[in-house]
Amino acid sequence: MTDRFAAGAHVRTYPHDPPHHTRLPRYARGKRGVVVEPEGRAPLADVRAQGRDDARVEMIYAVRFAARELWGEGDHHVVLDLSESYLREAE
Amino acid sequence: MSGTHEDAVISRQVRRLESLLEAEGIVGGDTVDEVIDGFLAGASPVNGAKVVARAWTDPAYRERLLADGTSAVGELGFSAGGVQKQRLRVVENTADTHNVIVCTLCSCYPLRLLGPSPGWYKSEAYRSRVVRDPRGVLAEFGVTLPESVDITVWDSSAETRYMVLPRRPAGTDRLNEEELASLITRNGLIGTGVL
Numbered sequence: 315m316t317d318r319f320a321a322g323a324h325v326r327t328y329p330h331d332p333p334h335h336t337r338l339p340r341y342a343r344g345k346r347g348v349v350v351e352p353e354g355r356a357p358l359a360d361v362r363a364q365g366r367d368d369a370r371v372e373m374i375y376a377v378r379f380a381a382r383e384l385w386g387e388g389d390h391h392v393v394l395d396l397s398e399s400y401l402r403e404a405e
Numbered sequence: 406m407s408g409t410h411e412d413a414v415i416s417r418q419v420r421r422l423e424s425l426l427e428a429e430g431i432v433g434g435d436t437v438d439e440v441i442d443g444f445l446a447g448a449s450p451v452n453g454a455k456v457v458a459r460a461w462t463d464p465a466y467r468e469r470l471l472a473d474g475t476s477a478v479g480e481l482g483f484s485a486g487g488v489q490k491q492r493l494r495v496v497e498n499t500a501d502t503h504n505v506i507v508c509t510l511c512s513c514y515p516l517r518l519l520g521p522s523p524g525w526y527k528s529e530a531y532r533s534r535v536v537r538d539p540r541g542v543l544a545e546f547g548v549t550l551p552e553s554v555d556i557t558v559w560d561s562s563a564e565t566r567y568m569v570l571p572r573r574p575a576g577t578d579r580l581n582e583e584e585l586a587s588l589i590t591r592n593g594l595i596g597t598g599v600l
């Protein structure tokens with residue numbers, strides 16, 4: 315099985331507020347970042363947290379965001395560990 | 406919803422599982438506590454310090470540590486933590502880059518390498534501010550970095566745990582591995598301190 319995103323891929327996180335637990339922090343919703351590396355697979359926390367045992371196993375990616383993209387200011391970077399379904403290819 | 410991990414749900418499930426196991430006589434009432442105590446007994450920043458001192462004195466080990474932290478700390482008998490071993494990623498501070506770790510969703514932390522996390526690490530103030538204004542937060546810890554240094558904040562939002570490989574202080578060429586380890590602080594391993 316090949317990973318959907320390779321290191322260096324430009325991605326954008328989903329923008330919405332799901333009605334259940336998720337591990338995409340609010341401050342990083344709808345933001346554009348660059349994949350650092352795939353980290354390994356894990357059951358999707360969003361599904362597990364609903365007490366369901368049918369969580370699909372997904373690749374998690376380290377994704378690097380510029381502070382300016384997240385906050386509109388700042389010169390640092392933030393890296394988050396994000397499940398594949400949180401991400402789509404950036405335009 | 407969201408903004409928090411599912412800790413409350415998990416705690417409930419764990420308590421229920423424990424009581425079932427005990428009711429069925431599968432484990433004694435003290436067994437789970439004993440396992441947790443044993444787990445915490447091995448958790449200390451002394452472990453992280455040994456890893457860093459080895460990396461400072463053994464270039465091949467440093468390379469393995471940065472390429473695959475999980476396996477490299479395993480060589481020394483350590484893990485990041487977890488009953489199922491957690492993945493560890495070690496991030497290296499250099500003249501141009503400084504790294505700092507946080508978990509904004511709760512307080513994920515490489516427990517076995519750093520010991521129980523300090524209160525401030527779990528505080529709302531640290532978690533919400535360090536991702537937004539790391540320079541301001543670091544200044545409160547007494548750390549002022551040149552403007553040219555790029556700061557990366559690692560927000561552990563999934564299964565990976567992070568540890569910082571601090572820069573080796575100048576003038577320590579003559580120190581052996583054990584002496585070097587004694588210089589390494591918990592804040593240095595989190596990235597809220599420099600050595």
Ligand SMILES: [Fe+2]
Binds near residue numbers: 410511562
């Ligand atoms: Fe966490």
